[in-house]
Amino acid sequence: MVNISIDEKYIVSQAGTSEGTQVKYYKNGYWYKIDNRGCEGLAEYLVSSLLTFSSLRQEEYVLYEQCIINGKSGCRSKNFLHQNEELVTLYRLYLNEYGKNLADDILQFDTIDERIQYVIRFVKECCNIDITSYLGKVFTLDSVVLNEDRHFNNLALISTDHGFDTAPLFDHGISLLTANISINSRLPIEENIKRVVARPFSGSFSEQREYFGKSFDIDVPKALNWLKTEPDSFEKEVLVYQLKEL
Numbered sequence: 645m646v647n648i649s650i651d652e653k654y655i656v657s658q659a660g661t662s663e664g665t666q667v668k669y670y671k672n673g674y675w676y677k678i679d680n681r682g683c684e685g686l687a688e689y690l691v692s693s694l695l696t697f698s699s700l701r702q703e704e705y706v707l708y709e710q711c712i713i714n715g716k717s718g719c720r721s722k723n724f725l726h727q728n729e730e731l732v733t734l735y736r737l738y739l740n741e742y743g744k745n746l747a748d749d750i751l752q753f754d755t756i757d758e759r760i761q762y763v764i765r766f767v768k769e770c771c772n773i774d775i776t777s778y779l780g781k782v783f784t785l786d787s788v789v790l791n792e793d794r795h796f797n798n799l800a801l802i803s804t805d806h807g808f809d810t811a812p813l814f815d816h817g818i819s820l821l822t823a824n825i826s827i828n829s830r831l832p833i834e835e836n837i838k839r840v841v842a843r844p845f846s847g848s849f850s851e852q853r854e855y856f857g858k859s860f861d862i863d864v865p866k867a868l869n870w871l872k873t874e875p876d877s878f879e880k881e882v883l884v885y886q887l888k889e890l
Contacts, residue, residue: 646711678718682823685710685719686879691789691816697867699860705813724812730803735796741770746796747844756855759845771808778810780856785813787853788886793818794843820879833885864890
């Protein structure tokens, strides 16, 4: 495991997601994130490693590795942007276009269909790209790993010289029930899973996944064999449970 000391001059952001403040650094082509409220680095590692056993291409997701940053646990990932490329989140895209919060505006719609189609139409009109397939991959994954923090700042496009592409799948730190304050350690996993709320179109993971249909496959036997080699942890236990439910 990488153990690195990073000077404060490399801090890019201490701004928090809805789950709180997480210190992020950028140095020598790597993004570093220090755990904030739970085992976010472990969750990032387990979720991204799971995708190596999927039908997704390697460029469709970001790989994370666990590390120690200034004596604290966390993770790092390689910068996936090339020269002259910029990451543009759906949150920022909408804010720049309308000066409003996309998460607030979709609440005007009563159904998941209306909310999803509103976002797809907006991105198509603004950037001339259809994000339907991209969203399908995101919510197929989130339904397995129980990502509770899939807000519009970690759904994103990449601005390139020739237009826009969808970003690879990234930011899974609040998954596998880590950092969930509603979890009761005395209850079995299947009961605790019922306490998890999905985002951003519906509070139900299955509803979001079923809207798009399964967008990629996971080789469950190989993934479970891999997990047998990983150190025991609550997050690993949750992932094993979820895979066995597929």
